Amino acid sequence: MGFLDTFRSPAMVHALAVHAPISLAFLGVPLVILAAVLKERGAGMRWLAVVAYLGLVIAAFLTVQTGEAARSALPNAAGVIDDPVWNLVHSHEGMAGKVWLFALVTALLTACTAAQNPRMRVTTGMLAVLAALATAGWIGLTGHYGGTLVYVHGLGTPALQYKQQLISQGQTPAATTPPTPAAPGRLETAPAPAPPDPAGPAAAVLPPAVVETESALPPVPVREVSYAQEVIPILREHCYGCHGKASGLNLETIDAMLVGGKKAGPSVRAGQPGKSPLIQYVTGELQPRMPQGGEPLSENDIAILRNWIATGMKDDSPG
Ligand code: HEC
Numbered sequence: 135m136g137f138l139d140t141f142r143s144p145a146m147v148h149a150l151a152v153h154a155p156i157s158l159a160f161l162g163v164p165l166v167i168l169a170a171v172l173k174e175r176g177a178g179m180r181w182l183a184v185v186a187y188l189g190l191v192i193a194a195f196l197t198v199q200t201g202e203a204a205r206s207a208l209p210n211a212a213g214v215i216d217d218p219v220w221n222l223v224h225s226h227e228g229m230a231g232k233v234w235l236f237a238l239v240t241a242l243l244t245a246c247t248a249a250q251n252p253r254m255r256v257t258t259g260m261l262a263v264l265a266a267l268a269t270a271g272w273i274g275l276t277g278h279y280g281g282t283l284v285y286v287h288g289l290g291t292p293a294l295q296y297k298q299q300l301i302s303q304g305q306t307p308a309a310t311t312p313p314t315p316a317a318p319g320r321l322e323t324a325p326a327p328a329p330p331d332p333a334g335p336a337a338a339v340l341p342p343a344v345v346e347t348e349s350a351l352p353p354v355p356v357r358e359v360s361y362a363q364e365v366i367p368i369l370r371e372h373c374y375g376c377h378g379k380a381s382g383l384n385l386e387t388i389d390a391m392l393v394g395g396k397k398a399g400p401s402v403r404a405g406q407p408g409k410s411p412l413i414q415y416v417t418g419e420l421q422p423r424m425p426q427g428g429e430p431l432s433e434n435d436i437a438i439l440r441n442w443i444a445t446g447m448k449d450d451s452p453g
Pocket of ligand 1: 369373374375376377383394395396397398399401415421422424425427428431
């Protein structure tokens with residue numbers, strides 16, 4: 135991995151980014167203490183501390199963004215990340231999302247130590263020190279959870295990608311029917327002409343890329359996925375363009391998927407992703423691989439579709 139590639143890995147970017155808020159939170163504590171005990175003479179310290187905590191508000195916000203990117207890059211396949219680990223991910227995210235609030239309160243209390251009234255100054259000074267300690271403690275614990283995810287559970291490391299690979303191979307059902315020869319036809323009633331695609335003919339003659347292996351691994355638990363939030367966006371981006379209401383196969387509703395298309399019948403079979411044409415077409419087990427003429431779906435997207443079918447295709451869409 136080249137040096138610049140480091141910055142293309144969202145997990146790496148996040149690992150680097152977390153240093154900013156952690157350093158600010160710990161450097162801020164002595165500044166606030168000095169600002170509180172030095173009274174008028176602490177003016178310089180005070181404003182330095184206020185600036186540091188306002189910087190922390192911003193750093194916390196930016197770090198959360200890198201964390202969200204790292205989270206979306208995590209493998210989604212069932213069994214790669216266990217439920218307790220997902221829970222830890224959620225606690226880490228929940229805590230990280232509140233860091234800015236701690237920092238803002240500390241900044242405000244520290245600013246209040248500029249008060250003329252000595253009573254006010256002492257009270258806010260003590261509160262500011264407590265807030266600074268709470269901020270550091272909160273960030274420390276957030277970072278500890280984050281560290282546990284990486285170092286104990288391997289999130290964002292190549293080890294996890296390897297596990298995902300093993301599982302996705304193990305889950306691939308053995309081919310029961312030989313793939314139909316690549317015959318790039320059109321859905322009889324497909325409305326819009328397919329966009330001209332440079333990779334078209336080449337993509338159609340590619341052999342199915344999925345290695346068909348007998349499942350040697352024990353069945354792995356599947357993660358519940360949301361139809362509205364995870365499945366629809368994938369289908370909308372990659373499939374609706376050709377498989378809308380007026381086409382030979384409508385993928386826009388679950389009912390329509392159950393009706394399916396002329397060629398392969400119902401596109402989904404609840405609980406049986408390996409026997410669902412929707413999956414067989416996106417993996418290339420059935421040809422032409424879908425989306426026709428386009429880039430194949432990512433392993434992650436396929437895993438989401440698989441899990442949704444495996445867990446009974448629940449409909450959590452609003453309408
Ligand atoms: C560029 C247009 C296009 C896109 C995008 C596309 N398809 Fe297709 N799809 C077709 C055509 C054309 C056929 C008929 C192919 C054939 O049988 O030769 C088809 C057939 C199918 C079938 C079998 C239909 C039947 O008759 O039983 C399934 C299932 C399917 N597509 C799923 C998908 C999924 C899932 C996606 C998105 C990941 C997708 N398609 C994206 C054009 C497209």
